[in-house]
Amino acid sequence: MRAGISVRAAAMAVLVVGLGGCADNASGRATGAIEGAGSVTVYSGREEEFIGPLFEQFEEESGIELEVRYGDSAEFAATILEEGDSSPADVFVSQDAGSLGAVAAAGLFAPIDDEILERVDERFRSSEGLWVGASGRARVAAYNTDTLRDEDLPDSILGFTGPGWKGRIGLPPTNSSFQAFVAGMIATEGEEPTRSFLEDLVANDPKLYEDNSSTVRGIAAGEIEVGFVNHYYIYEVAAEDGDIPVANHFFSGGDPGALVNAAGAGILATAQNPAGATELLDYLTAEEGQAYFAEETWEYPVVDGYEPKEDLVPLTEIESPDVDLSDLGGTLDPALKLLAEVGLL
Amino acid sequence: MSAVAEAADDPRTWMSRVRAPRGLVIAAMAVCLVMVGPLAYLVLRASEADATSWDLILRMRTVWLIARTVGLATAVTLASIVIGVPLAWLTVRTDLPGRRIWAVLVSLPLVIPSYVGAFALLAAFGPRGMLQQVLEGPLGVERLPDISGFPGAFIALTCFTYPYVFLLVAAAMKGLDPGLEDVARSLSANRWTTFRRVTLPSLRPSIAAGALLVALYALHDFGAVSLMRFPAFTQAIYLQYKGAFDRTPAAILSLMLVALAMLVLALEQRARGRARFYRSGMGTSRPLPPVSLGRWKWPSLLFCGSVTLVALAGPVAVIAFWLVRGMLAGRDVSLALGPAGGSILASSAAAVVAVIAAAPIARLAARHQSPLVRNVERLSYTGYALPGIVAALAFVFFAANFTPWLYQSLPLLVVAYVVLFLPQASEPLRSSFLQMGPRVEEAGRALGQSRLRVYRSIVAPLVARGAMAGGALVFLTSMKELPATLLLRPTGFDTLATSVWSGAAVGLYSEAAAPALLLILICALPLYLLVRRIEVERIEVRAE
Numbered sequence: 001m002r003a004g005i006s007v008r009a010a011a012m013a014v015l016v017v018g019l020g021g022c023a024d025n026a027s028g029r030a031t032g033a034i035e036g037a038g039s040v041t042v043y044s045g046r047e048e049e050f051i052g053p054l055f056e057q058f059e060e061e062s063g064i065e066l067e068v069r070y071g072d073s074a075e076f077a078a079t080i081l082e083e084g085d086s087s088p089a090d091v092f093v094s095q096d097a098g099s100l101g102a103v104a105a106a107g108l109f110a111p112i113d114d115e116i117l118e119r120v121d122e123r124f125r126s127s128e129g130l131w132v133g134a135s136g137r138a139r140v141a142a143y144n145t146d147t148l149r150d151e152d153l154p155d156s157i158l159g160f161t162g163p164g165w166k167g168r169i170g171l172p173p174t175n176s177s178f179q180a181f182v183a184g185m186i187a188t189e190g191e192e193p194t195r196s197f198l199e200d201l202v203a204n205d206p207k208l209y210e211d212n213s214s215t216v217r218g219i220a221a222g223e224i225e226v227g228f229v230n231h232y233y234i235y236e237v238a239a240e241d242g243d244i245p246v247a248n249h250f251f252s253g254g255d256p257g258a259l260v261n262a263a264g265a266g267i268l269a270t271a272q273n274p275a276g277a278t279e280l281l282d283y284l285t286a287e288e289g290q291a292y293f294a295e296e297t298w299e300y301p302v303v304d305g306y307e308p309k310e311d312l313v314p315l316t317e318i319e320s321p322d323v324d325l326s327d328l329g330g331t332l333d334p335a336l337k338l339l340a341e342v343g344l345l
Numbered sequence: 346m347s348a349v350a351e352a353a354d355d356p357r358t359w360m361s362r363v364r365a366p367r368g369l370v371i372a373a374m375a376v377c378l379v380m381v382g383p384l385a386y387l388v389l390r391a392s393e394a395d396a397t398s399w400d401l402i403l404r405m406r407t408v409w410l411i412a413r414t415v416g417l418a419t420a421v422t423l424a425s426i427v428i429g430v431p432l433a434w435l436t437v438r439t440d441l442p443g444r445r446i447w448a449v450l451v452s453l454p455l456v457i458p459s460y461v462g463a464f465a466l467l468a469a470f471g472p473r474g475m476l477q478q479v480l481e482g483p484l485g486v487e488r489l490p491d492i493s494g495f496p497g498a499f500i501a502l503t504c505f506t507y508p509y510v511f512l513l514v515a516a517a518m519k520g521l522d523p524g525l526e527d528v529a530r531s532l533s534a535n536r537w538t539t540f541r542r543v544t545l546p547s548l549r550p551s552i553a554a555g556a557l558l559v560a561l562y563a564l565h566d567f568g569a570v571s572l573m574r575f576p577a578f579t580q581a582i583y584l585q586y587k588g589a590f591d592r593t594p595a596a597i598l599s600l601m602l603v604a605l606a607m608l609v610l611a612l613e614q615r616a617r618g619r620a621r622f623y624r625s626g627m628g629t630s631r632p633l634p635p636v637s638l639g640r641w642k643w644p645s646l647l648f649c650g651s652v653t654l655v656a657l658a659g660p661v662a663v664i665a666f667w668l669v670r671g672m673l674a675g676r677d678v679s680l681a682l683g684p685a686g687g688s689i690l691a692s693s694a695a696a697v698v699a700v701i702a703a704a705p706i707a708r709l710a711a712r713h714q715s716p717l718v719r720n721v722e723r724l725s726y727t728g729y730a731l732p733g734i735v736a737a738l739a740f741v742f743f744a745a746n747f748t749p750w751l752y753q754s755l756p757l758l759v760v761a762y763v764v765l766f767l768p769q770a771s772e773p774l775r776s777s778f779l780q781m782g783p784r785v786e787e788a789g790r791a792l793g794q795s796r797l798r799v800y801r802s803i804v805a806p807l808v809a810r811g812a813m814a815g816g817a818l819v820f821l822t823s824m825k826e827l828p829a830t831l832l833l834r835p836t837g838f839d840t841l842a843t844s845v846w847s848g849a850a851v852g853l854y855s856e857a858a859a860p861a862l863l864l865i866l867i868c869a870l871p872l873y874l875l876v877r878r879i880e881v882e883r884i885e886v887r888a889e
Contacts, residue, residue: 011752028725039548041836047850047851048847049847049848049851049853049856050851065487067836067837068836068837069836070831070847071751071831071832072587072831072850074586074587074588075586075587075828075831076732077590077733078590078592078738079738079741079832081592082588082592082738082741082742082745083741083742083745083746084745084746086745086746086749086752087745088745088749088752089755093848099590149367172573173574174580174584176587176588179588184361208493208574210464210571210572210574211387211852212852213851213852214852218473222473223473225473226367233852236851236852237852239853240674240852240853240855242674291362322647329852331590332589332590333588333589333591335588336589338696338817340406340576345576345580345584
């Protein structure tokens with residue numbers, strides 16, 4: 001029985017420590033609320049690895065303390081919808097425009113200062129001024145440079161439906177960027193052309209991956225030759241795995257495959273610290289933020305005058321299809337239905 | 346009819362003869378009130394449904410998804426029994442060499458989060474995975490068959506859930522009365538007949554309980570099925586949240602999942618049978634000498650070894666490989682001690698609270714089969730039947746709007762863990778109450794002791810084994826919980842699971858590897874204690 005007693009004692013000790021921890025925590029929160037006129041609570045759907053350093057930089061330069069919660073963009077959107085008027089968040093930073101659009105559609109975002117809005121390329125902000133893009137990500141076909149050259153690849157994503165590509169393509173069907181691409185295609189091309197494109201693609205027996213980075217790894221490992229992903233994943237994977245024989249192929253102007261989506265932010269209508277929240281959005285869309293996204297996360301700046309990494313095709317040369325990014329979330333259901341019907345989901 | 350059941354007086358009589366103590370019923374109903382929180386939330390959201398949401402749900406696809414998911418859950422449950430029961434017998438009742446270590450090794454896959462495990466299995470056994478690369482040199486294997494889809498989901502879920510069956514059955518085997526087997530053997534039944542007619546029926550409640558935990562886990566899991574790209578029912582729910590941002594169809598689909606779970610629960614309640622499982626004879630129970638395996642020793646070792654290889658060594662090797670590769674590439678690998686503290690704190694609090702909360706429900710379920718008790722028990726399963734994200738959003742809704750002072754605090758996270766995992770505490774507890782039998786309490790009461798005193802001095806020590814097992818299961822499962830933790834944790838509070846997630850979410854496997862290994866290492870200790878504790882008891886009894 002001795003082992004039993006020691007286990008019980010250990011459990012008690014842990015519990016006591018735990019309750020102490022709770023008490024600490026509660027008092028920490030309380031004092032934070034009193035002094036914290038200066039602090040801003042952020043729900044960040046962008047990962048700490050990529051945006052954490054920028055947040056720290058902002059804290060240092062502005063003197064405003066950030067309380068950042070990290071999680072998944074869409075889950076945060078659902079969380080904010082559930083919290084309604086009681087959300088403790090001031091700012092919602094999201095990976096994709098769809099999540100921002102969902103919160104905006106529920107009337108939970110406050111309008112953003114015109115000065116901030118007008119800096120940003122019109123394609124990458126809410127038409128009602130409820131959220132603003134901070135960086136852009138282009139859809140590309142990443143390809144294996146050992147077996148393919150850029151000129152071997154078609155100008156349009158529709159070119160991958162030919163029989164020559166059978167068994168050579170990969171894609172991540174459950175990934176929200178991929179789904180946004182399909183929603184965008186439905187918006188510009190219509191449902192039937194999108195369906196026949198997807199059916200032809202399925203006939204080519206694409207290999208399905210769980211996310212963008214494993215699609216890129218699949219290309220590097222030679223499981224597939226081409227994958228439909230966001231443009232910056234080849235740099236992310238290279239940062240972890242070392243040099244990989246993968247490059248980006250950009251589609252030509254107006255092609256449905258050339259969608260450029262935005263990651264961005266909005267300020268909650270119920271924000272306790274709207275002034276601090278506005279300062280954060282200002283920072284993300286000003287020089288510091290734009291330079292950071294260009295250099296550290298390999299994304300596209302969305303404000304005029306800032307250049308992306310040199311080997312990226314400039315944003316001005318990518319004519320993305322004419323899609324309102326705010327609406328992609330709302331029109332995603334037809335896309336999901338279509339993906340399910342052709343057997344990709 | 347089994348020997349056990351035949352020896353008993355009709356259990357229906359004693360079950361209904363004693364009225365449930367009112368205090369217990371009130372306590373159980375109070376716990377249940379918290380447990381049905383997510384259900385209330387879902388009903389609220391579902392009531393907002395209009396024609397379009399019903400249109401979404403009444404697609405043929407929904408029926409197809411349910412069929413697939415039920416198929417997967419059935420296969421995983423059967424496989425878990427086929428793996429878990431023999432392992433329990435080998436490590437508890439035989440002279441298997443190193444059986445105590447095997448007991449820990451084969452329980453350990455339980456602590457590998459299914460999303461991590463599935464990822465590692467893919468990396469290890471995928472078409473161009475590590476195994477293929479090992480085989481390519483000597484054998485020229487260019488590609489292994491693709492395991493994703495049903496086989497992958499089946500393998501991953503089985504690997505990481507069979508320990509529920511193993512642990513519950515092993516605990517029950519240790520509590521078995523060997524006298525029954527002696528009687529059977531003395532009546533010249535051979536070993537197989539004895540096992541089939543005597544041992545197996547006595548194990549029925551624990552097998553059913555373990556199977557229930559496995560089946561419900563397989564129904565609500567999202568991580569493994571989505572990584573293996575097996576379109577399961579939870580995927581439809583997630584897509585509504587993550588793709589369409591529509592909570593109403595998600596709520597209706599979740600209610601369907603709860604209904605499915607209730608069906609499984611009803612099956613389990615039937616499978617428990619009506620037999621009684623406590624000793625009615627005189628004297629103390631006595632341990633049996635272990636069964637000699639003889640020439641079956643090597644096949645048995647091979648069996649334990651292969652299970653350990655696929656479910657534990659494979660995934661751990663892959664994670665360790667990621668860690669080493671990251672370190673060689675010069676990545677800064679931190680030990681994640683802060684998150685480890687956070688995990689241990691939240692999970693041990695959840696384990697203690699869950700055992701306390703489960704006790705009244707388990708006690709009632711073991712003794713009183715009234716419709717009220719049965720419903721209370723069933724409702725206590727709703728949290729466990731739901732995907733973590735759904736239950737988490739229910740807590741977000743209630744806490745943010747009605748108890749903002751509790752929102753995003755540690756106590757709320759602990760309550761959420763309890764709601765999600767209570768059945769893991771109540772199942773082993775109920776089995777313990779069943780094995781104890783009602784006469785013990787009656788005797789205590791007859792000797793003039795108060796009910797409280799009887800509980801403290803007689804009942805508590807006798808069900809301690811179930812409480813330990815239940816607490817350990819809740820602890821281990823809370824350690825790896827992710828979706829609810831992400832949404833409900835205090836700001837800045839990291840656990841090992843959230844650290845694994847933040848590395849894996851950006852494709853940095855080396856960052857995910859250290860906390861994942863630490864998670865497995867930390868969980869090994871309570872598992873070891875659990876296994877050892879039972880061993881110690883056996884030795885003490887033998888020494889008497």
